[in-house]
Amino acid sequence: MSLALFLMTVFIWKNDQLYSPWIIVLILYVGIVSWGAFDLRLNxxxxxxxxxxxxxxxxxxxxxxxxxxxxxxxLDLLDQxxxxxxxxxxGTQVVxxxxIAKQIIERGHVIANHSMNHPNKMGFLPSGQVVAEINEANHAIETATxxxxLLYRPPFGVSNPHIAKALHDCKLKSIGWNIRSLDTLSLTEDQIFARIAKKLSPGSIILLHDTSEKTVHIVKSLLIALKVNKLEAVNxxxxxxxxxYEN
Ligand SMILES: [Zn+2]
Structure with a gap:
């Protein structure tokens, strides 16, 4: 499909037929595919x-x-x-x-796969390499815990046919989110917490990153807000x- 569109565009270009409706179709196609690749909610x-x-x-x-x-x-806040x-x-963090990976399980939480190396070019890897990223991370998690x-979250939330095939081959289920906190960006704790709080409702999946002190503080505010709103956080x-898990 993409190749056919590309060849037709080259053909039209070479023949100096700058056919504007065609260009609009092409731009729409590229736009929709890119949007589909970065928004898991679209499936x-x-x-x-x-x-x-x-x-x-x-x-x-x-x-x-x-x-x-x-x-x-x-983990201490969640217990509290x-x-x-x-x-x-x-995977490399589990190694x-x-x-800490072991404690996640021992304290009643769920552990899942987010690739071995979280490569920036994840969206451009052939499915064989995506499978290797998934299998290596699974192995690291199994060794530690x-x-x-059985659950996987695509790095950067990127999906494409290679990643879809790899997940199918590895029999993993993809989990996205409907509340993106943007806690890794340079927003303040208050701004990030406000983003989460205004969307909180039963059935939500909230995305955070356990990689900064800022997120630790946001988690505390979130847990208080959940108690006030009588919402229970479950794994x-x-x-x-x-x-x-398979076993
Ligand atoms: Zn990530």
């Missing part, structure tokens, strides 16, 4: 769970890019507020902090009501 290339219709007062707090020493502070969460870990994970096993 454009693959199915991702981004929220769940709930008649109980539950939300899922999820953390990407750990484990790091900040994960320990977050009797909340459970889910951690999409990078670096295996004891004994768990064979993805309870939230989705399905198996999150």
């Amino acid at each position: 454009f290339f693959m199915q991702s769970t981004t929220s769940v219709r709930k008649n109980v007062q539950q939300v899922a707090i999820t953390f990407d890019d750990g484990p790091t020493p900040f994960t320990l502070e977050i 507020y009797q909340a459970k969460a889910s951690f999409f870990c990078i 670096k902090y295996p004891m 004994g768990k064979k994970v 993805l096993e309870d939230f989705l009501n399905q198996k999150v």
Whole structure:
């Protein structure tokens, strides 16, 4: 499809037929494909769970890019507020902090796959390399915790046919979000918390990163807000009501 469009564009260009409706179609096509690649909620290339219709007062707090020493502070806060969460870990971080990965499980939370290296070019890798990224991270998590994970979150939230095929081959389920905190950007803690608070509702999946002190503070505000609103933070096993490990 993309190749055909490209060849037709070259053909039209070479023949000096700058046919404007055609150019508009091309721009629309590129726009829609790019949007589909970066917004998991569209389920454009693959199915991702981004929220769940709930008649109980539950939300899922999820953390990407750990484990790091900040994960320990977050685990303490979660214990303090009797909340459970889910951690999409990078394989290399699990190798670096295996004891923290183990604690995630021991303290009642869920651990899942967020690729081995979180490569910037994830969206451009062939499916074989995506499979390697997934398998290596699964191996690192299993070595540290004994768990064979079934959930995956695409780095950068990027999806494309290669990633869809790799997930299908590895039999993993893609989990997105419907509340993006933007906690890794240079917004203040108050601005980030306000972004989350205004969208909080039962069935939400909240995206945070256990990689900074700023997020630790935001998590504390969030846990207080959940208590006030009588919303319970549960791990993805309870939230989705399905198996999150093979063993
Ligand atoms: Zn990430």
